[in-house]
Amino acid sequence: MEKGNYSLVTEFILKGLTDQPELQLPLLFLFLGIYVVTTVGNLGMIILIRLSSHLHTPMYYFLCCLSFIDLCQSNVIIPKMLVNFVSEKNTISYPACMTQFCFFAFFAISECFMLAVMAYDRYVAICYPLRYSLMMSYQMCSWLVSWVYALALVEATVDTGCLFRVFLCKENAINNYFCDILSILKLSCSSIYINEVVILFFSIFNIISPTLIIISSYAFIIASILKIPSTEGRSKAFSTCSSHIAAVGVFFGSAAFMYLQPASVSSMDQGKVSSVFYTIIVPMVNPLIYSLRNKDVKIALKKVIKKNIFLKREISE
Structure with missing residues (x-):
């Protein structure tokens, strides 16, 4: 097909999660509830860490960054998704679609490597407790976070x-609820070989590299924990890592299922279900995992609530 036969796409139609009208309203309320929980949970975690002085440690600095990433990720995806549930024609302009994908890629990649940085932080804390404050200084933490964001920006x-080099046919319906790169490439009339190579390389790099860092960190962590003589000491050391392990499992499991399958095996319907986990569910459960399984966060929350109640009483008096 000649280049002149390609159409200039100015907008896309997002097919969403389902084409069944009777499911639109229940899904609207479901994802609206998820959005509220995600926003309150992540924003609350950021504010709590900023207000509580005893949470001003590297571990909670990275957790604050993770909550910021999750908060932004949910705002990139969910608001447009909610609007589409009540719209007759679920359209998104070409520039808006490219922008949404760019921000989605940036925050998704940031989360991959932020989880790896958090694993490294736990490794230093457990394996080198006496040198922890020196090895994880403010400058070091800032450098690690800057490195994560810089890498994500380059890849995104x-x-x-690479998407801008793809010529699209007259078909402009994206079989997804957001502008995912795999869904967009299915509309291409031109060769997408370069795009597929770039996606495969980045997918392997973004999943395998953090996974290796996390596995290596926890291998050393487990070895150190097993050397602790008391059962209580081992339990306390492991409790600081359990929340992170749970978050890692959900995020990397769903992302690997989506992006590391061969094109002949994967289907977009399966991909949509998988992408719901790492774009919508993960940002919601992360603050719940870290708050419900973390004594320091619970104590800090109680102190902040008591302080606010005390201030209100003083003002009223």
Whole structure:
């Protein structure tokens, strides 16, 4: 097909999660509830960490960054998704679609490597407790976070740039609830070989690299924990890692299922279900995991609530 036969796509139609009208309203309320919980949970975690002085440690600094990433990720995806549940025609302009994908890629990649940085932090804390404050200084933490964001920015820019080289046919319906790169590429009339190579390389790099860092960190962590003589000491050391392990399992499991399957095996319907986990469910459960399974967060929350109640009483008096 000649280049002149390609159409200039100005907008896309998002097919969403389902084409059954009777499910639109229940899904609207479901994802609206998830959005509220996600926003309150992550924003609350950020505010709590900022207000509680005893949470001003590297571990909670990284957790604050993770909550910020999850908060932004949910705002990139869910608001447009909610609007589409009540719209007759679920459209998104070409520039808005590219922008949404770029921000989605940036925050998804950031989460991959932020989880790896958090694993490294736990490794240093448990394996080198006496040198922890020196090895995880403010400058070191800032450098690690900056490295995560810089890497995510480069990859998101390359991925988005590669999308602009793709010529699209007259078909403009994206079989997804957001502008995912795999869904967009299915509309291409031109060769997507370069895009597939870039996606495969980045997917392997973004999943395998953090996974290796996490596995290596926890291998050393487990070895150190087993050397602790008391059962209480081992339990306390492991409790600081259990929340992170749960978050890692949900995020990387769903992302690997989506992006590491061969094109002949994967289906977009399965992909949509998988992507719901790492784009919507993970940002919601992360603050719940870290708050419900963390004594420091519970104590800090009680102190903040008591302080606010005390201030209100003083003002009223």
